[in-house]
Amino acid sequence: MMKAARFSHFGGPEVLEIVDLPDPHAGPGQIRVSVRAVGVNPTDWKLRRGLMGGELPQLTGRDVAGVVNAVGAGITDVRLGDRVFGFSDDGAGAAELALLSHYAPIPPSLGFAEAAALPVALETATRSLDALGVGTASGAGNTLLVNGATGGVGSAAVQLAVARGARVIGTASPANHAYLRSLGAEPVAYGPGLVARVRTLAPDGVDAALDVAGSGVLPELIELAGGPEQVVTITDFAGAQEHGVTFSRGDTGRAVHALAEIGELIEAGRFSLPVARTFPLAEIAQAHRLSEDGHVRGKLVLLVGRCGRGDGT
Numbered sequence: 563m564m565k566a567a568r569f570s571h572f573g574g575p576e577v578l579e580i581v582d583l584p585d586p587h588a589g590p591g592q593i594r595v596s597v598r599a600v601g602v603n604p605t606d607w608k609l610r611r612g613l614m615g616g617e618l619p620q621l622t623g624r625d626v627a628g629v630v631n632a633v634g635a636g637i638t639d640v641r642l643g644d645r646v647f648g649f650s651d652d653g654a655g656a657a658e659l660a661l662l663s664h665y666a667p668i669p670p671s672l673g674f675a676e677a678a679a680l681p682v683a684l685e686t687a688t689r690s691l692d693a694l695g696v697g698t699a700s701g702a703g704n705t706l707l708v709n710g711a712t713g714g715v716g717s718a719a720v721q722l723a724v725a726r727g728a729r730v731i732g733t734a735s736p737a738n739h740a741y742l743r744s745l746g747a748e749p750v751a752y753g754p755g756l757v758a759r760v761r762t763l764a765p766d767g768v769d770a771a772l773d774v775a776g777s778g779v780l781p782e783l784i785e786l787a788g789g790p791e792q793v794v795t796i797t798d799f800a801g802a803q804e805h806g807v808t809f810s811r812g813d814t815g816r817a818v819h820a821l822a823e824i825g826e827l828i829e830a831g832r833f834s835l836p837v838a839r840t841f842p843l844a845e846i847a848q849a850h851r852l853s854e855d856g857h858v859r860g861k862l863v864l865l866v867g868r869c870g871r872g873d874g875t
């Protein structure tokens with residue numbers, strides 16, 4: 563049996579409980595990982611609150627880092643004991659064991675917590691920048707505005723865009739402006755007057771804009787980028803429909819290749835997704851609460867421990 567976080571009712575963080583469940587078994591194309599760390603994403607609490615549907619009871623957690631302890635048929639690229647990070651196949655990563663089909667080796671300089679911070683933020687940022695053409699030959703995204711630049715996805719998007727050669731302007735609260743500069747972006751405050759503030763830095767506007775925060779600023783982003791085709795949102799579904807902006811979601815064309823590719827930038831010291839705080843798995847409700855407050859710099863990560871598996875954990 564293994565420990566896993568689960569909820570049997572939709573609701574606040576208090577519905578989360580740690581339960582004993584049977585060990586999952588790796589099917590064809592899957593690996594089973596002894597989980598060491600699990601990244602927390604806003605999707606986790608949106609699912610917990612019932613905002614995204616799903617059946618009950620429901621397990622939780624997408625971002626996983628750990629050690630391979632079983633492989634299914636057809637797996638030839640990893641061996642037992644390898645350190646990997648990736649996506650829990652069924653969104654059930656906040657557990658002692660998880661099944662993964664999309665994974666990559668953990669870059670040598672990263673610990674489990676730092677690796678668990680990466681998958682969702684990295685995949686989403688890569689997919690969004692690709693959709694905007696940032697760094698492509700057309701130069702469409704030479705100057706990029708990121709709204710919500712200091713959370714998980716924003717921090718990743720800023721650094722990836724800088725690595726692609728873009729000039730990046732990012733919105734953040736003033737307390738995060740120094741942090742945003744350290745990522746390579748020029749900070750502006752969010753809130754009323756955004757267009758004028760961005761124009762003081764970029765008088766002709768920007769080439770592309772990515773809305774991560776979903777704070778109702780799509781009209782401003784469209785104005786600054788010169789049209790809805792140059793804007794992508796990952797959060798504001800209704801606004802995207804209303805303003806003709808692309809809504810990018812994980813179930814279409816996932817950029818999972820980003821996991822295997824990021825090691826080079828990390829080892830070169832050009833990409834780092836800070837772990838703002840870690841929590842033991844038993845304190846998952848507290849981590850959800852903090853994520854739900856909406857002002858985490860970088861990522862929150864749950865630490866999972868397990869003894870006696872015979873795989874070094």
Ligand SMILES: NC(=O)c1ccc[n+]([C@@H]2O[C@H](COP(=O)([O-])OP(=O)(O)OC[C@H]3O[C@@H](n4cnc5c(N)ncnc54)[C@H](OP(=O)(O)O)[C@@H]3O)[C@@H](O)[C@H]2O)c1
Pocket residue numbers: 603604605608682683686709710711712713714715716733734735736738752774775776777795796797810811812853856857858859860
């Ligand atoms: N469609 C997809 O494929 C997809 C994938 C992943 C995530 N998402 C969604 O994308 C959103 C962001 O995810 P995330 O992991 O980056 O979240 P996160 O880490 O929780 O984001 C926190 C950040 O949001 C910033 N923020 C808060 N209010 C803001 C505002 N009004 N304007 C600008 N920035 C603001 C905060 O900056 P300050 O502290 O400086 O205020 C903080 O750094 C979530 O809604 C998530 O569900 C969608």
